[in-house]
Amino acid sequence: MYVYADNAATTKMSETAMKTMIDCMENYYGNPSSLHSVGQEAATKLVEAREIMARYLHANPSEIYFTAGGSEADNQAILSAAAAGERKGKKHIISTTFEHHAVLHTLQKLEKQGFEVTYLDVHRNGLITAKEVADAVREDTALITIMYANNEIGTIQPIAEIGALCREKKIPFHTDAVQAAGHIPIDVEADQIDMLSLSAHKFHGPKGVGVLYARKGMQLVNVIEGGAQERGKRAGTENLPAIVGMAAAFRESCENMEKNKEKITALREQLINGLEKIPYSVLNGDRTHRLPGTVNFIFEGIEGESLLLLLDDKGIAASSGSACTSGSLDPSHVLLSLGIPHEVAHGSLRLSVGEYNTPEEMEHIVNSVPGIVEYLRNMSPVWEELKKGERKHFLQK
Amino acid sequence: MLYSEKVMDHFQHPRNVGKMEDADGVGEVGNAKCGDIMKMYIKVDDKDVITDVKFNTFGCGSAIASSSMATEMIKGKPITEAIKLSNQAVVEALDGLPAHKLHCSVLAEEAVKAAVDDYYTKKGVKPKVQE
Structure with missing residues (x-):
């Protein structure tokens, strides 16, 4: 898919x-x-x-x-x-x-x-x-x-x-x-x-x-x-x-705005509901005052570019505010402006969907992301430190 | 494509990933703020040969691929040879890295040196790495 x-x-x-x-x-x-x-x-x-x-x-x-x-x-x-x-x-x-x-x-x-x-x-x-x-x-x-x-x-x-x-x-x-x-x-x-x-x-x-x-x-x-x-x-x-x-x-x-908005919002909610179950993750930005199709998550302990590459492997095209995806050394100025620390902002994922997407596609994303996050966390020394309590979690749960 | 096939292969199928509980030397380099941390573990025998290597990396595709490649390049090698591993050698072995990703190969070189450094320190030998 x-x-x-x-x-x-x-x-x-x-x-x-x-x-x-x-x-x-x-x-x-x-x-x-x-x-x-x-x-x-x-x-x-x-x-x-x-x-x-x-x-x-x-x-x-x-x-x-x-x-x-x-x-x-x-x-x-x-x-x-x-x-x-x-x-x-x-x-x-x-x-x-x-x-x-x-x-x-x-x-x-x-x-x-x-x-x-x-x-x-x-x-x-x-x-x-x-x-x-x-x-x-x-x-x-x-x-x-x-x-x-x-x-x-x-x-x-x-x-x-x-x-x-x-x-x-x-x-x-x-x-x-x-x-x-x-x-x-x-x-x-x-x-x-x-x-x-x-x-x-x-x-x-x-x-x-x-x-x-x-x-x-x-x-x-x-x-x-x-x-x-x-x-x-x-x-x-x-x-x-x-x-x-x-x-x-x-x-x-x-x-078609009204019709599309309803459809796209439902897709977005499907993504949010699925992804927020991942431990130490959070949706960036207000839950309701947002565009119908834009979802932005951060996952602690991982880096966004490797997440994108592995998602691409599963046929999912997304983007990240990680520094490595922009060619600069700093992560997204948008995430930093929200008060998210540098090391956490590197682990961001933006999924933006539209009227051409389907609930089945959202299911594929929701099923794919947790495993990739876990895989990357398992090889991340930052995650190791977070787990051991040597580094303080920025996010709850 | 941003990356060579070699880079993608080492990123998708990284060699020697993991931790080592009984490592003889451990090196950690990089900074989470900048988006890359590499941790390298080495096991060294009594003839100063690296018999096993493991790594853990927080970072982008090229950081993971560089770590993986570096572990392959030093595994089975005498320590004296491992410390000569240069970032250029890692880049060449990966069939190149994009210009803004070259620092990943530098981190890989530094991670190896830091692990060897730690090994010498633990052994009580004067480190001859960071000169």
């Missing part, structure tokens, strides 16, 4: 999206900027895709900017708000310690340019509160950027509350919704979001395409200079097949 349980990394494309893309490549190959009818037919497709994205985000089509993915959208949103703030002498930004690197690295770049960033600490349950955001606000706060749902542990932040607070204080609010879009309802109007980033390949769309939603009146700076595409804010001939593929996938995901 082969089980793809790494949907937070990327998803398999939906057939609808693929068919839409092929149709576009075959029949709408023109450049939307061309005046002739071949170009104008392509331009019509672009308009339709923009309308679809806007509709399901509760935005206006003129507020949708197509980008080459979530990272680009994050970069552009943050750099734009920073530039606008700087013009008014505001050089303070509020964010959290467990944002995606597309956000964190952009913020670090701004810090080198004289911006000051407050990184809010995340609680052990993977959540922050609107009150903590409010307490960090200053006269010179130019931007608040807080992710909708975390990519590693799946916790969903109180976005509407933060949005209301930002609107009240007249501070631009950006959210990285890459993990949330297409999986939970997003309403930029109701949530009072000023800028939002999303990426198509997280909801069965193609890779290399995304959206920056920017509320009317937000001043954007270009990340890519050149032609007048995207109302002059994102140069380069539009990747039309990918854009229409994204729109098709987004529509499909949003139309």
Whole structure:
């Protein structure tokens, strides 16, 4: 049995999206900027895709900017708000310690340019509160950027509350919704979001395409200079097949969201119920305020990469926040931000499931993980020390 | 693939895994914080030949494979030869390691040296390993 349980990394494309893309490549190959009818037919497709994205985000089509993915959208949103703030002498930004690197690295770049960033600490349950955001606000706060749902542990932040607070204080609010879009309802109007980033390949769309939603009146700076595409804010001939593929996938995901959510949540609960029986293991992040399909566990005394390799052997594709899987020496900044010590954070496992998964597949995972954990613990000197009491357990039971 | 077939073989079927209650030398290197700990046990006969080796490792695939390979390379060898085991030799025997995993082979070399060191210390001989 082969089980793809790494949907937070990327998803398999939906057939609808693929068919839409092929149709576009075959029949709408023109450049939307061309005046002739071949170009104008392509331009019509672009308009339709923009309308679809806007509709399901509760935005206006003129507020949708197509980008080459979530990272680009994050970069552009943050750099734009920073530039606008700087013009008014505001050089303070509020964010959290467990944002995606597309956000964190952009913020670090701004810090080198004289911006000051407050990184809010995340609680052990993977959540922050609107009150903590409010307490960090200053006269010179130019931007608040807080992710909708975390990519590693799946916790969903109180976005509407933060949005209301930002609107009240007249501070631009950006959210990285890459993990949330297409999986939970997003309403930029109701949530009072000023800028939002999303990426198509997280909801069965193609890779290399995304959206920056920017509320009317937000001043954007270009990340890519050149032609007048995207109302002059994102140069380069539009990747039309990918854009229409994204729109098709987004529509499909949003139309089936309730049905999918129910199914995926049941799969997730099956995983959690099965895996939490493993001694000295814990689910990371709040049990209920989480994405339907994301599960993140830590198992004491083992290292995540070897766990992944052995799972792969059993046909299970998963991921880990262990240092060894990232090429750096530090384990996941997300797990460290929750207050999990380095040595424990190495033993993490993220399983992210979607509507294409089945209960039988979850059973295969639940049946496979305990044996692998036990095998690795038996050869782990760390586990030996934990057993003998020479090292203190971080987790209960 | 990230790893060579040799690495995968030693990771999936590690040689000489386990503990040794009556070891003549035990070495532990690495740090759980960094994600790798290797513990190596050696049994040495009266002719200073390593007759048995065991290891326990907390770490990634290449750490487990490096430990396994190192135990194979020193088993049956005189101690004087075992302490000459270099990390490069371990890497070569594994048909290479990715650049960011080379430290695993260094740990394997250090684990062998630490075990031999412990053996000499227990025997009351001046350690000649960590020079």
